[in-house]
Amino acid sequence: MRSARRAAAAFAMAAACAAGVAEAQVRAKADLHCEPAAEVLLYECTAALADSRTGEPLTSLAVAVGADMPSMAGAHSVRPVAATEGPAKGTYRFRLALEMHGDWALLINLSGATRDRVVKVLRFEDGRVGEATPTRR
Amino acid sequence: MDDYTIGVLSNIGVVSFVALSAYLLLLTGEISFGQQAFFAIGAYAAGIATALWGWPLAPALAWGAVSAGCAAVLVGLPTLRLHGLYFAIATLAFAEMVRILFELFRYQVEIDGEPVGPDGTEGFRNIRYIFDHNIDAVQFLLLIYALLAAALLGFVLLERSRTGVAFRMIGEDETLAGLQGISVARHKVLAAGIAGALAGVGGGLYAHLTTYVEPRIFDVMLGVHSLAYGLIGGLGTAFGPLLGVLIDIGLLESIRVLAGYRMIIFGGIVALLLIVRPRGLLDERTVHGIGDLWRRTRPRRRQPGPGP
Numbered sequence: 001m002r003s004a005r006r007a008a009a010a011f012a013m014a015a016a017c018a019a020g021v022a023e024a025q026v027r028a029k030a031d032l033h034c035e036p037a038a039e040v041l042l043y044e045c046t047a048a049l050a051d052s053r054t055g056e057p058l059t060s061l062a063v064a065v066g067a068d069m070p071s072m073a074g075a076h077s078v079r080p081v082a083a084t085e086g087p088a089k090g091t092y093r094f095r096l097a098l099e100m101h102g103d104w105a106l107l108i109n110l111s112g113a114t115r116d117r118v119v120k121v122l123r124f125e126d127g128r129v130g131e132a133t134p135t136r137r
Numbered sequence: 138m139d140d141y142t143i144g145v146l147s148n149i150g151v152v153s154f155v156a157l158s159a160y161l162l163l164l165t166g167e168i169s170f171g172q173q174a175f176f177a178i179g180a181y182a183a184g185i186a187t188a189l190w191g192w193p194l195a196p197a198l199a200w201g202a203v204s205a206g207c208a209a210v211l212v213g214l215p216t217l218r219l220h221g222l223y224f225a226i227a228t229l230a231f232a233e234m235v236r237i238l239f240e241l242f243r244y245q246v247e248i249d250g251e252p253v254g255p256d257g258t259e260g261f262r263n264i265r266y267i268f269d270h271n272i273d274a275v276q277f278l279l280l281i282y283a284l285l286a287a288a289l290l291g292f293v294l295l296e297r298s299r300t301g302v303a304f305r306m307i308g309e310d311e312t313l314a315g316l317q318g319i320s321v322a323r324h325k326v327l328a329a330g331i332a333g334a335l336a337g338v339g340g341g342l343y344a345h346l347t348t349y350v351e352p353r354i355f356d357v358m359l360g361v362h363s364l365a366y367g368l369i370g371g372l373g374t375a376f377g378p379l380l381g382v383l384i385d386i387g388l389l390e391s392i393r394v395l396a397g398y399r400m401i402i403f404g405g406i407v408a409l410l411l412i413v414r415p416r417g418l419l420d421e422r423t424v425h426g427i428g429d430l431w432r433r434t435r436p437r438r439r440q441p442g443p444g445p
Contacts, residue, residue: 027249027265053249064140070260070353079141105349109140116268119349121260 027052030108030118034096034129043096043129047083047108049118050090057090061112065094067104070121080109101125103132143274147346149386150281154339155359156366156378157288161332163367164301165325166308168221170360171212171228172336174235175205177355179337180344181239181255187266187345189246189254194266194345198284201341202334208235209333213326220311232360239352260351264344281342288335292375304328336363365407371419380419 029052034045047065049058066080078099083092098104101124108118121132158172183201186192192200216227245254248263255261267277295301303324306314315321344350366381385403410417 052251066141066144070351071356072358080144103353105351107347107349115271115273116265117348119262119347121351 026058026114026116028058028108028110028114028116028118030120032106032108032120032122034122034124036127036129037095040126041098041100041124043098043124045094045096045106046086047092047094048088048090049092049108049110058110058114059085059090061092061110061114063092063094064109064111065096066107066109067096067098068107069100070103070105078104080107098124138275140274143278145386147274147278147281149382150278150285151339151343151346152363152366152386153285153379153382154288154342155336155363156370156382157292157375158332158336158339159360159363160367160372160375160378161292161304161328161335163364163372164304164308165328166220166311167325168225168364169228169332170225170357170364171230171232172332172363173355173357173359174228174232175209175333175336176340176343176359177235177239177350177352178208178333179205179340180350180355181242181261181340182337183341184261184264184344184350185244185254188248188261188264189244194270197266198338198341202337205337205340206330206334209336210326210330212333213329217322217325229357229360232355232357236352236355239355258352260349261344262349264348264350266345268348277346281346284338284342288338289375289379296375300324300327365403368417369406369410371417371423373416373419373421373424377417377419381417 028049030050031048032045033048034043036042037044045065047063049061049063050056051058063083064080065083067078078096081094081096083094085091086093096106103121103123105119105121108120110116110118123130123132155172155176158175159169162169162172179201182204183197186197186200187194212228212231216224219227239255240258242255243257245252245256247253251263253263266272272280295304303314303319306317306319307321307324311321362385366385367378368381369384370379370381371377384406385399414420416422
């Protein structure tokens with residue numbers, strides 16, 4: 001009887017672990033703005049990070065930004081670059097050096113008080129950066 | 138270990154699944170350009186399970202594997218009579234069909250006031266399980282390699298089993314294998330299902346690793362790469378495709394001076410090896426040679442002598 005109770009308790013614990021009860025995590029959202037720099041394929045970007053639920057700017061985070069091309073996943077990965085906090089609250093600035101023009105998925109990794117990742121897909125062209133509009137092929 | 142190294146190692150682990158998937162079909166003599174379709178099905182299925190249905194990760198990965206495996210069996214059955222180029226084209230066509238279907242597929246649920254789920258060409262974002270459950274990068278890396286180790290153990294056992302021998306016999310000469318009493322059709326469908334499930338596991342892990350997938354990721358280049366890893370690394374052992382992945386992602390991607398020329402060098406390696414070593418670096422002869430060397434150098438157990 002005792003062993004059955006122990007087994008049931010162990011099962012309940014394992015089930016709870018497996019269910020992975022989620023804590024209330026901060027979910028980040030990012031507004032991204034990039035401008036071409038003087039050199040070709042170099043872009044100056046600013047990300048405004050905020051809590052997606054409350055809209056509160058996220059400050060004092062370690063932000064690293066990597067990039068990959070969705071159309072050629074893994075073929076042109078850009079090493080993550082560290083972003084520095086900008087003058088405005090919740091803004092982070094970084095410089096991106098890409099290998100070619102086209103649609104790039106920017107992976108904005110947050111760590112520190114908040115751990116999260118935001119993915120933004122932008123189209124990087126010569127002289128301009130805009131929203132990616134993936135079309136059916 | 139810095140985040141970049143962890144990211145590269147995680148990518149190596151995840152891509153190894155789709156490489157092993159293509160390798161298994163190569164064992165049966167079939168060239169598939171379509172394993173990326175099962176990678177995609179696994180990614181979307183596992184992502185939907187955790188992000189939309191709130192499932193735990195393990196059942197979600199299993200669901201991704203089962204979905205991809207079933208899809209592979211559905212493709213394997215009608216393509217049984219196809220060989221060589223025709224089979225390759227059929228798998229490529231299926232993969233493109235899957236990719237285009239995902240461009241049309243929309244299934245969104247409102248979570249915390251925002252729509253989450255596959256959104257056609259916009260892709261599927263916010264597959265946030267590892268962030269919502271405080272699974273850090275190293276823990277997820279360990280999970281990837283634990284599952285990869287299990288897959289490799291499965292391959293080691295398979296290669297020593299009658300089924301594994303049957304796969305290789307079918308790959309050598311299907312007609313002769315049939316005359317030996319092997320059910321060629323059954324074994325081919327079995328291989329297709331296992332290969333699909335393997336790719337599905339990789340896809341599920343990929344979706345949770347990157348938190349974002351879109352149909353463009355699963356295009357023909359991924360299929361070609363997965364095939365090339367086996368051809369480069371070798372078809373003598375399941376470690377061959379892993380060697381191919383290590384050479385591509387581990388070496389060419391990570392060494393800065395080579396990174397910009399990675400695709401050129403990779404293509405060159407494939408072309409060169411197909412000429413000088415068609416079965417890859419770890420081909421059957423090399424693997425048997427390593428096995429013989431191991432047996433000769435292993436200390437022998439002393440045999441009990443005759444009694445007094």
